[in-house]
Amino acid sequence: MNLLLKRLPSTARLAPSYRALAIPTYSRFLSTHATQSACDPDEPHFLQSVEMYYDDAARLSNVNPGTLGHIKAVDSLLRVTFPIETSDGKTDIIEGYRAQHSRHRLPVKGGIRFSDEVDLQEVEALAALMTFKCAVVDVPFGGAKGGIKIDPKKYTTEQLERITRRYTMELCQKKFIGPGVDVPAPDVGTGPREMSWIMDTYRQFNASDVNAAGCVTGKPIAQGGVRGRNEATGLGVFYGIREFLKYPEIQKKTGLKGTVDGVSVVVQGFGNVGYFAAKFFENNGAKVIGVGERDCSIYDPKGLDVEALFQFRKDNGTFRGYSASATIIDEPAKILEVECDILIPAALERQIGLRNVDKIKAKLIGEAANGPITPGAHRKLEARGIPVIPDLLLNAGGVTVSYFEWLKNLSHVRFGRMNKKWDELSKTKLVSLVEESAGRSLTEAERKQIVHGAEEADLIYSGLEDTMHEACKETRTTANLKNIDYRTAAFVNAIQKIATVYEGTGMIFMT
Known part of the structure; x- marks a missing residue:
């Protein structure tokens, strides 16, 4: 049927x-x-x-x-x-x-x-x-x-x-x-x-x-897949929040210093997106103090080992019994109310609503899930001075890298295959000139690190980082120009771009 x-x-x-x-x-x-x-x-x-x-x-x-x-x-x-x-x-x-x-x-x-x-x-x-x-x-x-x-x-x-x-x-x-x-x-x-x-x-x-x-x-x-796709959405979340932390207006609202290093992070949802987001934050100096899942959540103000926690849950199906120093929260959604610098809802829609929005203590919220905040809750957060980086911007890393994979499939060639050795040869010649001028030879390890040509994953990461950087900058510009929040600004930019395409074609049969 x-x-x-x-x-x-x-x-x-x-x-x-x-x-x-x-x-x-x-x-x-x-x-x-x-x-x-x-x-x-x-x-x-x-x-x-x-x-x-x-x-x-x-x-x-x-x-x-x-x-x-x-x-x-x-x-x-x-x-x-x-x-x-x-x-x-x-x-x-x-x-x-x-x-x-x-x-x-x-x-x-x-x-x-x-x-x-x-x-x-x-x-x-x-x-x-x-x-x-x-x-x-x-x-x-x-x-x-x-x-x-x-x-x-x-x-x-x-x-x-x-x-x-x-x-x-x-x-x-x-x-x-x-x-x-x-x-x-x-x-x-x-x-x-x-x-x-x-x-x-x-x-x-x-x-x-x-x-x-x-x-x-x-x-x-x-x-025919592309390297970097599994972690793309979580990595995009990291890139996006890192970009916003650099903006003076965000630093003024949150009191954060503008870098990821040292910030406390809570992640709700420990699937593909939440795990990789937490992992990239930890690898760049942040402290992941809380993680939420379906059956329970786990909290440790001293910080959690993301990889060890992930493996433990994979083996045992729960956070319970992971560490004596960590606190298990039996009501999973309560992890959203933990005091932290950055809160990342990476689970389901409608996780922050009018019933719990006043209990949110995060300084900045990044929506890794689709629709985790209701409109009423969003207005309350903005009124309290808690910036929200919206889902349609922040979790776009997956579709961005999917676009790269689609391009790879249509071109029938792996990214980097045509130019990797050429790049390495060019860098080798440059290094040789520098060594000759400096009168010092690099060690083999130093030479390999400098002349290494970009692999497929390197190019994917680079393309994703540039994409998120530009999208964040556009969203910020519109928000400041119109004095609106980032979600509305992202929607305005999207609507105007789509309208340009439709109206440019004449919208056949409209009249």
């Missing part, structure tokens, strides 16, 4: 006010305690929050209302269902979704998550965020998102492969996947393994497509 919701005709979709939605708003079918406990009953859900943030920025963007309505509406939605036989001989009906929010640039880009919380509203909200996220960091993609409504822990590897491949078949048949159309990536509950299954399935349906590897990103290196 398939339900394909296509975009309405332009004449019907465009309304006098950009607040008019082109499609109905779907209620969230399931809500966990983890995404509700911090929020009052009347606080907006995830999709509504994204729309509210968008509306606030739209009023300041100086963009035509018709264009604003066009940008806000979701282009296309796909819902599919299919059966899967379980180990006990029963049949489960699997639901899958894919939302393409904006095709102002192609392909559209967005992850695929496996979670029993997935529904149409969630993928709509995440697809919209992806559109704005790509625009903020100047990645030339539109936004998309997808998911399969399952708990992956309840299925065997063989069953997960069949589910993934069947879902991919549906995407292929409906033209919702392809290197120039729609390029998925990993998300919650998925990883390189699932991306390999997706790529292989796409190839079976498109055997003559020489660019088939570019139909999905986040693949293993052996399958």
Whole structure:
């Protein structure tokens, strides 16, 4: 059974006010305690929050209302269902979704998550965020998102492969996947393994497509992936917060000295993003004093060993028993209320709401997760002088490096392969001239360190760092120019960039 919701005709979709939605708003079918406990009953859900943030920025963007309505509406939605036989001989009906929010640039880009919380509203909200996220960091993609409504822990590897491949078949048949159309990536509950299954399935349906590897990103290196992708989002979080700490206005508000060294950090969520964010902060001199997870949180004001803690939880499935000097917090969300310099929510949406916002003691908040702060809580934080670095800017490292992987797949050559030895030869000649002039020869170790040519990971890190630097600078400039918060500034920049593309093409059939 398939339900394909296509975009309405332009004449019907465009309304006098950009607040008019082109499609109905779907209620969230399931809500966990983890995404509700911090929020009052009347606080907006995830999709509504994204729309509210968008509306606030739209009023300041100086963009035509018709264009604003066009940008806000979701282009296309796909819902599919299919059966899967379980180990006990029963049949489960699997639901899958894919939302393409904006095709102002192609392909559209967005992850695929496996979670029993997935529904149409969630993928709509995440697809919209992806559109704005790509625009903020100047990645030339539109936004998309997808998911399969399952708990992956309840299925065997063989069953997960069949589910993934069947879902991919549906995407292929409906033209919702392809290197120039729609390029998925990993998300919650998925990883390189699932991306390999997706790529292989796409190839079976498109055997003559020489660019088939570019139909999905986040693949293993052996399958066309790119070095640096696993840590990309967490590294982007580190780069972004490090950039903001350099700004005088941030130093004035927070009292921080402007460098990462010595700051105390609390991370909620110890998955891929939270782990790597914590690891990069620790490696650069910060002290990670708290980490939160589903069953409990752990706190030690003296600092935690991130790698040792990660391995302990991997082996034992919990933080309990890790260290006698650390405090276990039985109510996981309480880690958000610990006094610290930098708080990084890297778990779920709606973690800071009106119920707990007044208890937040951090000096700076960096949103590594999507939508962890509700609009009401965000306003309270800003009123208290606690800067918030928004998700659509801070966690864009993943899509940035996915863009690099897509480029690698289309060019069919590893980054650095063409110029690494040339760079080393040039540096060797320069070092020889310096040695001759100085009358001193470098040791072999010194020489290797200086003349070393850039590997693929070096180039990926460099590209990500430059991307985050420029995006942070643009966001800061707009915030200071319009005297607005960083979230609104990032949305304003994204809206204006997307509007420029739409209006530059004439928006065919609009009139």
